[in-house]
Amino acid sequence: MHDYFFTQIFMAEDLQIAKGSKEEQYQNLLPQIEGLLTGESNQIANLANIAAALKEQFNFFWVGFYLIDADELVLGPFQGPVACTRIKKGRGVCGGAWAQEKTLIVPDVEQFPGHIACSSLSRSEIVLPVFKQGQIIGVLDVDSSELNSFDEVDKKYLTQILELLDSK
Numbered sequence: 705m706h707d708y709f710f711t712q713i714f715m716a717e718d719l720q721i722a723k724g725s726k727e728e729q730y731q732n733l734l735p736q737i738e739g740l741l742t743g744e745s746n747q748i749a750n751l752a753n754i755a756a757a758l759k760e761q762f763n764f765f766w767v768g769f770y771l772i773d774a775d776e777l778v779l780g781p782f783q784g785p786v787a788c789t790r791i792k793k794g795r796g797v798c799g800g801a802w803a804q805e806k807t808l809i810v811p812d813v814e815q816f817p818g819h820i821a822c823s824s825l826s827r828s829e830i831v832l833p834v835f836k837q838g839q840i841i842g843v844l845d846v847d848s849s850e851l852n853s854f855d856e857v858d859k860k861y862l863t864q865i866l867e868l869l870d871s872k
Contacts, residue, residue: 719736719757719760719761720732720736721760721761722761726857726858727857727861729761729762730857730858730860730861731861732761733757733758733761733861733865734861734864734865734868736757737753737754737757737865737868738868740753740754740757741753741754741868741869747836747869748780748781750869751769751780751781751869752781754769754781754844754865754869755767755768755769755781755782755783756783758783758846758865759783759784764783764784764846764847764848765784765785765823765825765826765847765848765849766782766783766784766785766787766822766823766826766845766846766847767782767783767784767844767845767846767847768780768781768782768783768784768787768844768845769781769782769834769842769843769844769845770791770798770802770842770843770845771841771842772802772840772841772842775792775793776790776791776792776793777790777791777792777793777798777799777802777842777843778790780842784847785823785825787822787823788820788822791820795818795820796816796818796819796820797810797813797816797819797820797829797831797845798820798831798843798845799820800818800831801831801832801833801843802833802840802842802843805833805840806833807830807831807832807833807859807862807863808829808830808831809829809830809854809855809858809859810828810829810830810831810854811828811851811852811854812827812828812851812852813826813827813828813829813847814827816829823847825849826847826848826849827847827848827849827850827851827853828847828848828850828851828852828853828854829845829846829847829848829854830845830846830854830858830859830862831843831844831845831846832844832859832862832863832866834866834869834870835866835870836869836870837870844862844866846858846862
């Protein structure tokens with residue numbers, strides 16, 4: 705028990721921030737997130753650590769999770785400024801990713817029909833569905849204060865991070 709406890713505290717306090725290309729940064733972060741999730745079955749704790757690790761590594765404007773509650777997405781663990789609390793299915797980028805059960809990459813949120821502006825400082829966004837045992841349970845929402853911040857590299861590695869969650 706002591707070794708497990710020490711490892712978890714050490715990992716949490718010792719996130720190694722990488723420099724380099726976006727892909728190199730994700731490659732460095734992925735095993736660290738896997739380490740944070742190892743041995744922890746609490747979904748909220750795992751979502752919180754993923755959001756914190758992504759925010760720390762990439763300094764995204766906002767990163768967090770919305771979880772399905774009946775016919776709405778409800779705000780879950782996140783890092784960044786206060787956010788919209790509830791989003792209807794099919795509404796905005798998050799609701800759209802939920803309804804379509806697919807990743808949405810939005811280079812300019814002002815050009816996305818029905819975009820929900822939780823913050824006027826958000827300029828681009830990627831939203832990925834979160835699955836647990838084949839069922840969608842929510843979405844991961846990542847916002848940037850810059851245009852065109854997200855691409856297929858983000859989609860690839862964020863999907864891999866969410867696959868780690870699905871195995872817990």
